[in-house]
Amino acid sequence: MRCGTAKRLAVEALDGRLTPRALQRLERHLSRCRACAARRRETAFALDALRGDETPEMPGVFWSAFSERVSGRVEAESRGRRAGGGAAPPRRVTPVWKPALALATAAFTVSVLSTTLAVLRRGAGPETFDAADVRMLMATYVGFGIFQLPEAGAGEFYGAEPLRTYAGAELELAEIEGGGEFGILGERPLFEMVEGMDRSRLEALRDGIEKRVKNGRGKSFVPRTGTAGG
Amino acid sequence: MTDEDAELLDAWGRGERKALESLVKKYQKEVFSLCYRMVRQREDAEELAQQAFCNALGALPGFKRRAKFRTWLYRIAVNLCRSHISTRKTAVELNPERTAAPEDAEGAPVSRLLRSELAREAAEHLARLPEKQRLVVTLRVFHEMDYGGIGRIAGCSARTAKVHFHYGVENLRKRMKKNEVRDGEKARG
Numbered sequence: 001m002r003c004g005t006a007k008r009l010a011v012e013a014l015d016g017r018l019t020p021r022a023l024q025r026l027e028r029h030l031s032r033c034r035a036c037a038a039r040r041r042e043t044a045f046a047l048d049a050l051r052g053d054e055t056p057e058m059p060g061v062f063w064s065a066f067s068e069r070v071s072g073r074v075e076a077e078s079r080g081r082r083a084g085g086g087a088a089p090p091r092r093v094t095p096v097w098k099p100a101l102a103l104a105t106a107a108f109t110v111s112v113l114s115t116t117l118a119v120l121r122r123g124a125g126p127e128t129f130d131a132a133d134v135r136m137l138m139a140t141y142v143g144f145g146i147f148q149l150p151e152a153g154a155g156e157f158y159g160a161e162p163l164r165t166y167a168g169a170e171l172e173l174a175e176i177e178g179g180g181e182f183g184i185l186g187e188r189p190l191f192e193m194v195e196g197m198d199r200s201r202l203e204a205l206r207d208g209i210e211k212r213v214k215n216g217r218g219k220s221f222v223p224r225t226g227t228a229g230g
Numbered sequence: 231m232t233d234e235d236a237e238l239l240d241a242w243g244r245g246e247r248k249a250l251e252s253l254v255k256k257y258q259k260e261v262f263s264l265c266y267r268m269v270r271q272r273e274d275a276e277e278l279a280q281q282a283f284c285n286a287l288g289a290l291p292g293f294k295r296r297a298k299f300r301t302w303l304y305r306i307a308v309n310l311c312r313s314h315i316s317t318r319k320t321a322v323e324l325n326p327e328r329t330a331a332p333e334d335a336e337g338a339p340v341s342r343l344l345r346s347e348l349a350r351e352a353a354e355h356l357a358r359l360p361e362k363q364r365l366v367v368t369l370r371v372f373h374e375m376d377y378g379g380i381g382r383i384a385g386c387s388a389r390t391a392k393v394h395f396h397y398g399v400e401n402l403r404k405r406m407k408k409n410e411v412r413d414g415e416k417a418r419g
Contacts, residue, residue, distance in 0.1 A: 007400075008396060011395070011396050011399050011400065012396075014399075015370070015395065015399075038402070042403045042407055043399060043403045044398070045403075045406070046352060046355075046398060046402045046403045047402075047405045048398065049348035049349055049351065049352035049372065049406065050346075050349065050352040050353065050367075050402065051349075051354060051371060051372075052345050052346065052349030053349040053350065053352060053353040053356075054349070055262070055263040055266045055267065056266070057270055058262075063255070066254075066258050066262070066276070066279075066280070067251050067254040067255045068251075068255045069245055069280060069286065070258070070280050070283045071247065071250050071251050073280065073283075073284050074250060074283065074284050074287045074288065075250070078288065079289050103258070135312070169337055170371060185259055222336065222374070226352070226367060
């Protein structure tokens with residue numbers, strides 16, 4: 001076993017993920033390699049120390065007040081929605097707008113990526129860019145209409161909070177990736193998706209999106225990782 | 231989703247307030263703990279935990295119940311904490327109460343003091359890890375979540391979550407070792 005493998009397996013062993021057979025192989029290596037044995041000891045020590053960190057102990061009265069406050073707030077918000085919006089408590093947004101939103105988000109994404117690429121192509125730009133760059137670029141699109149769809153907040157975006165709050169750094173792409181359990185808040189924010197990505201990867205991503213948009217397919221066109229979808 | 235959670239959600243849907251309270255009571259400590267570990271401020275953690283419940287329960291019709299309610303709730307709490315941290319515009323700050331050296335040393339067994347000091351040091355290093363590593367290590371070590379659930383919360387695959395865990399733990403080890411060396415040098419004068 002190489003030291004690199006032992007290093008990985010040692011963490012897995014401490015995490016309780018190693019099979020007895022792999023554990024045996026690891027132990028064999030550790031009995032012969034003092035550096036790896038020392039590293040394993042240090043890792044165990046660090047994890048053990050961390051496990052000793054406790055959250056503040058709150059008294060019982062804090063917890064009963066907590067649950068009462070939360071229940072009260074949830075019920076009040078639910079009543080508010082019923083009174084203000086008519087029918088039921090937070091209802092799921094009708095699927096009608098989804099393709100439109102997905103398409104609009106796609107167009108938006110393409111425009112952001114295109115702008116980003118344009119910045120990079122000017123020559124002076126960095127090979128990779130970070131979250132702050134993308135936030136800055138996206139901030140210029142905050143007024144984009146799709147964020148203010150009146151119904152969009154109801155069941156999908158953090159309850160009643162408007163998505164506008166999350167424009168920029170927190171724009172999520174789940175719907176255009178095909179939805180899923182968490183709706184729009186279920187996937188990685190755009191800035192995380194492109195953070196640190198190199199230019200060719202970004203171009204491939206942009207091309208994939210454009211192709212899908214051209215084909216009129218509003219969903220499932222943003223590749224999560226690996227090759228750009230087509 | 232556990233049957234118990236499904237039953238409680240259904241009961242609340244039928245208007246049973248007790249079911250709502252039970253659901254909140256079941257998860258309040260762990261959601262508070264998660265928020266605290268992310269923002270390291272008790273008052274902020276309390277407010278964020280409450281907001282996470284409100285948002286999760288308010289958005290329940292959008293929850294298709296394919297995942298665990300706990301994962302859904304955690305995901306919302308994590309997003310709220312991220313938003314909070316980004317508006318605070320500073321990296322995670324440590325609670326001064328917790329960074330101070332233990333005051334009442336009298337009578338406390340040395341091992342306990344040492345352990346709490348080491349825990350404080352480890353938490354300090356954890357708070358300075360890159361966000362994804364910090365989140366994954368927190369969910370794994372303190373909430374004992376499986377990697378599938380961690381991936382859903384962190385917005386990555388289970389495999390990537392394992393990689394984040396590996397690097398998080400490795401970084402933690404290096405930082406603690408560095409401190410140990412520095413303390414050793416100080417002690418030697």
